[in-house]
Amino acid sequence: MSFESPLFWPAYVKEDVLYVLDETLVPSKLKYIPVKNVKGAVAVIREMKTRAFGQFLVVLNTFLLELNPKGDLLKHLQDVAHQLNNSRPTFPFAEVTGIIIGSASKAAAGGGDVRMTVIKTVQGFLAGIRARRLQRVQEIADAMKDGDSILTHCNVSGELAMAASLAVAQGKHVKFYATETRPYMQGAKLTVWELHQAKASVTLVADNAVASLMAEGLVNKVIIGSDRSAANGDIANKIGSYQIAILAREFGIPLIVLTQPSKGVARGADMPIEIRDGSEFLVFNGKNVFGPKVRGFYPGFDVVPYELITKAIAINAGL
């Protein structure tokens, strides 16, 4: 039995409430935030209570919370989509909401039941995505070879941990190095925790130690996720991915990226990169870490050009 991390499926609907795992509290607490409407959904996305695949789940499930407006349902759903699309810039929210609005519009135009269409579309889509993610986990596990020492960055929403548990079960000896992933430290909080849970061997390193690991021959493979893909194969992922990709190429180490292909934008340069408030980076536990006169700069993502990617393990998310 392979290990399924709570991060693999971090949001679910129960009795008209969407429960979203607060990833900022993991690993000390597994707490789910109740979300009752699109306003709450936008808040958990903006405040980064959830991220990566969690955002995808929140977006789709939010439509299930907004099916009983006073006025026209299709217009209301279009407004819901608009609010979600403007929550954060880099993740392709419009491509995800477009799937639901497309189905709803088609049903409305044909005189069909918009409400039921949305429910069926969301549920069918989620079931399909789950199956395809499990399939991708198998592919990731297959890419892990006995003796591998794998560097990873940020967190890939449960897939790496599940693949690691499969690899361990297959008798492969695989080690991991996880970057801390400042400033939110998803590597330190999430990745090492779930790899541990999956009974995998993992060592935490600072983001500045990546070249040391590669130069010393301590890693022979890099596996990272991606938040967005461009039509030419460029990807956007957590800040730090670009320099890891450059180093991997420099040291002859294969870079494997988990992708969700999309033709929404032509190339990486066309993807909007979120620049978050520098104070998020400078302040920790209410204290300014570097002093009051120092500024902070916090780009949330960077772009990895397709030329630097050795292998993409893709999942068709219908984008």
Next chain:
Amino acid sequence: MPDFKSKSIYLFQGILSAESFKKLKLSKQDHAFVSEGRPSLEAGRVTSAILLKQGITPTVISDNMAGFLFFKGLVKQVNLACQYADENGALCDTGALILAVLAKKHKVPVKLLIAERRHRFVGDPESILSFEGTRIASKGTHGYVPLVEWVPAKYLKE
């Protein structure tokens, strides 16, 4: 993007000695990027304090953001904290090799500055498990903290 007027500015990395700043021509600089230097953050704090004394506004970045700055053409020169150098390369504070490789790729000059002397080459593995005294990583996590790394000369030649 940061609101400095220059197209690109200096990037500092490592725990630099105050002495080393005297050799830099900083008079035309009003802003500079400073890499924070996990786990201790000493690099970010020490360099920022020295820059502020010279009237230069430091913008601190986390150690994984340098690639973005190079990609956007925001780095004019990289200034690395160096423990020792010879014709084969330089022993620098960890993080220098990332910046040297990026600098070569993006054709940005690299300057070696005198670092505060290290008395250890590998740090306490526990130090990366916490941030400012607060435990971050789950119980049982192993850490690895290289404090210095060798930067081959091929990445240091302009």
